[in-house]
Amino acid sequence: MTRSIPPALHFEGVRKTYSGQGAPALRDITFSVPRGSRTGIIGRSGAGKSTLVRLISGLEQPDAGCVQVQGQDFRALTPAGRRERQSRTGLVFQHFNLLAQRTALGNVTLPLELRGVGRAQREERARELLAQVGLEALAGRYPAQLSGGQKQRVGIARALATEPDLLLADEATSALDPETSAGILNLLTELQRDRDLTLVIVTHQLEVVRAATTHVAVLDAGGLVEFGETREVLARPQHEVTRALLDAHRPAAPLASGETLRRVNLPELSPRVLTVLAGLGARVVQADAHPLGVDAWLAVPEGTPDIPTHLERVAHLAGAHA
Numbered sequence: 001m002t003r004s005i006p007p008a009l010h011f012e013g014v015r016k017t018y019s020g021q022g023a024p025a026l027r028d029i030t031f032s033v034p035r036g037s038r039t040g041i042i043g044r045s046g047a048g049k050s051t052l053v054r055l056i057s058g059l060e061q062p063d064a065g066c067v068q069v070q071g072q073d074f075r076a077l078t079p080a081g082r083r084e085r086q087s088r089t090g091l092v093f094q095h096f097n098l099l100a101q102r103t104a105l106g107n108v109t110l111p112l113e114l115r116g117v118g119r120a121q122r123e124e125r126a127r128e129l130l131a132q133v134g135l136e137a138l139a140g141r142y143p144a145q146l147s148g149g150q151k152q153r154v155g156i157a158r159a160l161a162t163e164p165d166l167l168l169a170d171e172a173t174s175a176l177d178p179e180t181s182a183g184i185l186n187l188l189t190e191l192q193r194d195r196d197l198t199l200v201i202v203t204h205q206l207e208v209v210r211a212a213t214t215h216v217a218v219l220d221a222g223g224l225v226e227f228g229e230t231r232e233v234l235a236r237p238q239h240e241v242t243r244a245l246l247d248a249h250r251p252a253a254p255l256a257s258g259e260t261l262r263r264v265n266l267p268e269l270s271p272r273v274l275t276v277l278a279g280l281g282a283r284v285v286q287a288d289a290h291p292l293g294v295d296a297w298l299a300v301p302e303g304t305p306d307i308p309t310h311l312e313r314v315a316h317l318a319g320a321h322a
């Protein structure tokens with residue numbers, strides 16, 4: 001008999017209303033976050049993103065429906081089981097939440113100290129983690145002596161200390177400048193791949209979703225309005241809220257008749273890619289490079305096929321004829 005592996009997160013008919021509030025913060029939320037994915041949760045202010053995070057981390061329970069994390073419902077766990085589950089969910093925060101009176105090393109050893117790991121062992125482990133986030137030389141510095149990006153790297157190392165299977169980054173790059181933010185997203189992506197984690201990135205920034213996620217859930221006014229593969233959702237948004245989030249970044253470019261603007265994420269803008277685009281009659285209107293590729297706005301003639309799929313096909317054919 002085969003047992004299917006549960007998704008990393010499963011929400012089934014979830015509703016949550018805070019006491020004293022008329023409208024629910026979340027209502028009728030049903031979706032699953034695939035194991036090993038990098039899933040973005042996006043929505044405007046007040047959409048319910050933080051409430052979703054509180055449910056995933058077990059800080060709140062739903063009023064109706066259920067939330068399963070790695071197949072487990074918090075309500076069915078013993079207190080010890082709950083603590084174990086919580087320690088396997090690594091949290092990365094917007095404002096880093098580092099202890100000012102502890103060094104970088106001391107901040108990373110803290111979760112291990114709380115678990116009763118001996119001093120030598122926890123320091124060895126913390127040094128390894130700091131090396132993985134590129135901070136081995138700064139282990140003795142205090143948070144006040146670190147830049148925002150370095151503080152967030154310490155926050156990430158700390159989140160990894162208890163060997164989580166789920167990493168929850170809540171607006172982890174919102175307080176950082178674009179370049180530092182790209183470095184942190186790159187690091188999170190690498191860690192997710194290397195450690196086979198499930199990464200959940202909560203953000204109000206569409207560019208974060210585009211740069212770093214495989215899947216995206218769009219929340220609005222407490223409801224889930226769209227969920228799917230990032231590439232698909234951004235290429236063909238089904239809901240007006242998603243379209244509005246996309247349009248907020250739309251360049252004001254003059255278009256020829258019969259042309260439309262299309263946003264695509266490309267691995268690169270190499271001469272080969274530009275030749276393929278020219279063959280389709282597509283023009284690059286705006287392009288922003290980031291560590292994981294290039295976000296481009298293209299002016300394309302009506303009826304142009306899905307461009308990333310077309311590029312893959314052309315590359316495949318070129319390979320077949322090489």
Ligand SMILES: Nc1ncnc2c1ncn2[C@@H]1O[C@H](COP(=O)(O)OP(=O)(O)OP(=O)(O)O)[C@@H](O)[C@H]1O
Nearest residue numbers: 018021025043044045046047048049050051052204
């Ligand atoms: N502790 C609370 N008590 C009462 N109402 C709350 C509480 N936390 C959130 N809310 C309400 O629940 C709704 C969803 O809030 P939530 O913080 O989850 O949204 P969000 O998408 O994270 O917003 P933001 O991007 O501004 O952080 C809002 O209407 C908010 O006012």
